[in-house]
Amino acid sequence: MNNNNLPKSAKEARASGSKYYFTQKPCKHGHVSKRLTKTSHCVVCASLKYHKRKQKLIEEFGEEKAAQVLREQQRNAAQEYRDSHKEQNREYMQAYMQAYRKTEQGLANIASLKYHKRKQKLIEESKKNK
Numbered sequence: 653m654n655n656n657n658l659p660k661s662a663k664e665a666r667a668s669g670s671k672y673y674f675t676q677k678p679c680k681h682g683h684v685s686k687r688l689t690k691t692s693h694c695v696v697c698a699s700l701k702y703h704k705r706k707q708k709l710i711e712e713f714g715e716e717k718a719a720q721v722l723r724e725q726q727r728n729a730a731q732e733y734r735d736s737h738k739e740q741n742r743e744y745m746q747a748y749m750q751a752y753r754k755t756e757q758g759l760a761n762i763a764s765l766k767y768h769k770r771k772q773k774l775i776e777e778s779k780k781n782k
């Protein structure tokens with residue numbers, strides 16, 4: 653991936669929804685690499701930090717247990733991320749559905765959904781009446 657195609661600042665990255673940005677300036681450890689929009693950490697530092705933590709866990713718990721701990725941490729982080737974005741997503745989905753209902757395809761789909769629901773109900777009712 654070409655870093656030069658990335659946004660030049662965290663602000664730009666957030667505005668465009670990019671996961672990374674690239675300032676062309678070295679981080680405090682001297683890496684000239686792209687940075688994570690969310691944390692503004694340089695990816696080399698983040699990766700080194702991860703490997704350091706992994707190494708420490710392996711020393712402490714052994715390889716198998718370390719892998720398990722890391723998996724768990726990643727799962728927890730992902731869950732936390734999902735939780736923090738749930739509210740945001742809900743609003744987004746509502747807005748999306750509102751816009752969708754206004755489109756022709758959306759209207760057609762909703763009409764067809766209603767038709768099938770009604771049909772299903774009629775079938776069930778006719779079964780009951782037998």
Ligand SMILES: [Zn+2]
Pocket residue numbers: 679680681682683694695696697698
């Ligand atoms: Zn760095």
